[in-house]
Amino acid sequence: MRQPTAQWAQGPAVPVISVLVALVIGAIFVLISGHNPIQAYAALILGAFGSPYDMSETLVIAVPLTLAGLSVAVAFRTGLFNIGAQGQLLVGALAAGWTGSQFADWPGFVLLPLTLISGVVAGGLYGAIAGWLKAVRGVNEVITTIMQNYIVVFVMHWLLQDGPMSAPNALGTPASSPIGAGAVLPIIVPDSIVHLSRLHAGLLLAILAVVVFWFLLWRTSLGYELRAVGLGARAAAQAGIDPRKRMVLVMFIAGGFAGLAGMIQVSGLFHRVFDGFSAGFGFDAIAVALLGKNSPIGITLAGILFAAFARGGTLMQANASISSHLVEVVEAAVLFVIAAETIVRAIASRRGTPAEALA
Amino acid sequence: MKRLLAVAVILFTVFAATGCGALGGLGGPSVKVGLVTDVGGLNDKSFNALANTGRLDAQSQLGATTSVIESKKQEDYVPNLTTFAQQNYDLVIGVGFLMTNSVWKVAKQFPNVKFAIIDGAPANDKGDTENLPNVANLFFKEAEPGYLVGVIAGLMAKNKVGKATHNTVCSMGGIPIPPVDHYIAGYQDAVKTVNPSATILNGYSNDFVDQAKGKEVGLNHISKNCDILFQVAGGSGLGYMAAAKEKGVYAIGVDADQKDAFPGTVITSALKRVNKAVFDTVKAVKDGKYKSGDNFFSALNDGIGYGTLDPVIPADIKSAVEQALSDIKSGKITPKDTVQVKG
Numbered sequence: 166m167r168q169p170t171a172q173w174a175q176g177p178a179v180p181v182i183s184v185l186v187a188l189v190i191g192a193i194f195v196l197i198s199g200h201n202p203i204q205a206y207a208a209l210i211l212g213a214f215g216s217p218y219d220m221s222e223t224l225v226i227a228v229p230l231t232l233a234g235l236s237v238a239v240a241f242r243t244g245l246f247n248i249g250a251q252g253q254l255l256v257g258a259l260a261a262g263w264t265g266s267q268f269a270d271w272p273g274f275v276l277l278p279l280t281l282i283s284g285v286v287a288g289g290l291y292g293a294i295a296g297w298l299k300a301v302r303g304v305n306e307v308i309t310t311i312m313q314n315y316i317v318v319f320v321m322h323w324l325l326q327d328g329p330m331s332a333p334n335a336l337g338t339p340a341s342s343p344i345g346a347g348a349v350l351p352i353i354v355p356d357s358i359v360h361l362s363r364l365h366a367g368l369l370l371a372i373l374a375v376v377v378f379w380f381l382l383w384r385t386s387l388g389y390e391l392r393a394v395g396l397g398a399r400a401a402a403q404a405g406i407d408p409r410k411r412m413v414l415v416m417f418i419a420g421g422f423a424g425l426a427g428m429i430q431v432s433g434l435f436h437r438v439f440d441g442f443s444a445g446f447g448f449d450a451i452a453v454a455l456l457g458k459n460s461p462i463g464i465t466l467a468g469i470l471f472a473a474f475a476r477g478g479t480l481m482q483a484n485a486s487i488s489s490h491l492v493e494v495v496e497a498a499v500l501f502v503i504a505a506e507t508i509v510r511a512i513a514s515r516r517g518t519p520a521e522a523l524a
Numbered sequence: 525m526k527r528l529l530a531v532a533v534i535l536f537t538v539f540a541a542t543g544c545g546a547l548g549g550l551g552g553p554s555v556k557v558g559l560v561t562d563v564g565g566l567n568d569k570s571f572n573a574l575a576n577t578g579r580l581d582a583q584s585q586l587g588a589t590t591s592v593i594e595s596k597k598q599e600d601y602v603p604n605l606t607t608f609a610q611q612n613y614d615l616v617i618g619v620g621f622l623m624t625n626s627v628w629k630v631a632k633q634f635p636n637v638k639f640a641i642i643d644g645a646p647a648n649d650k651g652d653t654e655n656l657p658n659v660a661n662l663f664f665k666e667a668e669p670g671y672l673v674g675v676i677a678g679l680m681a682k683n684k685v686g687k688a689t690h691n692t693v694c695s696m697g698g699i700p701i702p703p704v705d706h707y708i709a710g711y712q713d714a715v716k717t718v719n720p721s722a723t724i725l726n727g728y729s730n731d732f733v734d735q736a737k738g739k740e741v742g743l744n745h746i747s748k749n750c751d752i753l754f755q756v757a758g759g760s761g762l763g764y765m766a767a768a769k770e771k772g773v774y775a776i777g778v779d780a781d782q783k784d785a786f787p788g789t790v791i792t793s794a795l796k797r798v799n800k801a802v803f804d805t806v807k808a809v810k811d812g813k814y815k816s817g818d819n820f821f822s823a824l825n826d827g828i829g830y831g832t833l834d835p836v837i838p839a840d841i842k843s844a845v846e847q848a849l850s851d852i853k854s855g856k857i858t859p860k861d862t863v864q865v866k867g
Contacts, residue, residue, distance in 0.1 A: 222603055333651045334625070334649075334650075336598070336622065336625050337621045337622040337623075337624060337644075338598065343649065360610075361606060361610075361633060363603070435599060441597070442599070444597050444598075445596070475596075479593055479600070479603075479604060479607065483558065483591045483592070483593050483611075486591065489593070489596075490594075
């Protein structure tokens with residue numbers, strides 16, 4: 166029954182083709198708006214990688230995107246659709262912001278790990294709620310995680326505006342008090358190499374998380390069980406793996422990755438939490454996970470690509486006067502083409518063995 | 525061959541991006557201006573859109589080379605401002621009081637770049653104002669346009685023009701911050717002056733985005749006989765005006781001329797000419813007259829005004845508001861800027 170042609174579609178071909186098709190679609194929109202697509206994309210690339218500062222800014226954005234992408238992907242691998250990475254990220258940020266400011270005068274070697282753990286665990290517990298509801302009550306995790314996103318946004322608004330975390334600030338928007346120096350992730354690029362670089366040690370944590378993701382899923386028996394549940398919950402149950410326990414656990418892990426992203430945004434970049442914090446990363450993360458085909462290397466590359474879109478789009482608007490909304494068109498087109506992967510597969514199977522044709 | 529072509533394209537782009545605009549100057553050195561919007565974006569039909577109009581005017585009339593970056597998140601302010609500063613722009617403008625801290629941060633790093641911030645002054649991490657020698661704070665005397673539309677509202681209610689039959693005029697702010705309250709204070713001052721017997725109501729939606737909250741306040745006001753509703757609440761204010769449209773009473777817009785938002789409902793708008801502030805600041809940089817610290821835009825320098833007057837407004841009220849404008853210019857009237865009726 167299985168089509169032999171599906172094999173090449175497992176590799177990087179589909180994501181690469183998706184991005185190329187999406188770029189062509191974007192180019193059509195640039196043409197319609199009366200600009201030169203080559204100039205637009207040249208400006209986009211220069212904006213993302215044109216100078217050491219631009220590269221460092223691209224990586225700053227890639228860190229939370231990749232981590233949130235891991236969050237979505239680990240749930241995917243277990244057959245769950247985690248739309249809640251955004252909410253889990255914010256819970257992680259709130260926990261890290263609270264810990265970091267509450268114990269502000271503690272030394273770094275205690276406070277930084279404590280802040281990190283609080284962010285990861287808080288995000289994890291928030292994710293586990295959705296897993297638990299699914300396991301015990303059979304509530305669809307798509308619905309619960311979407312609702313959880315809203316809940317945390319409004320709870321956060323209350324906490325920061327009138328609640329216990331509100332503090333005077335200059336942001337013009339409700340914000341917490343700053344975290345202590347010990348909770349800050351240091352900048353890892355010396356100012357003499359990249360002036361004003363904001364690239365922080367969160368990059369190293371993100372790389373570590375990618376390795377953990379790979380090791381967990383492919384080098385541990387737990388990972389084997391998670392993937393088995395993802396491939397077929399019933400078959401896994403027959404083999405003695407309880408899918409319901411794994412659901413709670415995997416949503417804890419997913420929430421933990423997202424919570425880490427939130428913690429890093431607080432400790433590495435802003436040193437406080439504020440209303441409207443890191444909006445949208447959790448949603449872009451779904452695209453990152455899909456494009457990266459839920460694989461560690463794929464997610465990392467997709468995270469960098471989407472970060473390059475975000476950074477490059479800004480500079481494209483500044484330097485080539487092309488609206489930065491173009492990159493949103495391209496991002497949407499990427500998702501669209503990936504969603505159409507089944508169609509691509511169907512076409513491929515009719516054409517015989519494109520695996521050879523492509524080689 | 526292909527590689528050569530690619531290099532040529534990239535080189536071309538670099539030139540297009542950095543050099544070409546410099547040819548546009550009409551005498552005098554060309555000024556490079558970067559505008560960073562807040563999260564409202566260029567299509568907010570208000571604040572950011574007006575600032576962008578000012579940028580485009582400066583480009584066409586002053587030969588300035590200009591660019592704009594739309595901020596998608598609050599946390600983009602610092603990198604977006606830094607981007608322009610790093611590219612050696614002469615003037616970098618941040619739109620809105622949400623950027624006071626970001627402008628402070630970036631301006632300190634680039635003492636040779638001039639900055640301007642609309643509706644605010646640079647503020648340090650503690651939230652205290654800390655003026656910098658390379659930041660111009662562009663403030664508006666909002667009490668003045670508030671006063672002008674207050675004259676219209678007060679007289680409409682007094683003379684029972686059209687649907688304004690209950691002698692009750694109302695207003696709604698977003699959050700009670702100075703630029704909002706100045707508008708409302710001027711409005712109330714005018715109503716009390718031209719129509720002392722009028723009932724005045726005021727409220728806040730506690731939001732600048734949510735239309736539903738604005739509508740709620742609007743419906744509540746209308747149920748208390750309000751028939752002229754002045755909004756100072758951005759997107760939330762659109763909901764306030766929507767309530768006026770639904771119940772068939774009058775509304776007054778804010779910042780930009782909002783007559784097209786609800787035709788027939790919006791009788792005029794209190795104008796804050798952000799475009800003028802941007803244009804004048806670019807011109808000042810070009811002419812070497814840039815002034816850091818507080819800069820005020822008022823009736824005196826045409827920085828404020830009132831919007832298109834709906835035909836329902838009779839000629840005697842039109843001349844009254846014209847008179848009020850010239851009285852403010854001459855200093856005969858100084859609108860109050862503290863709110864008298866809070867609730």
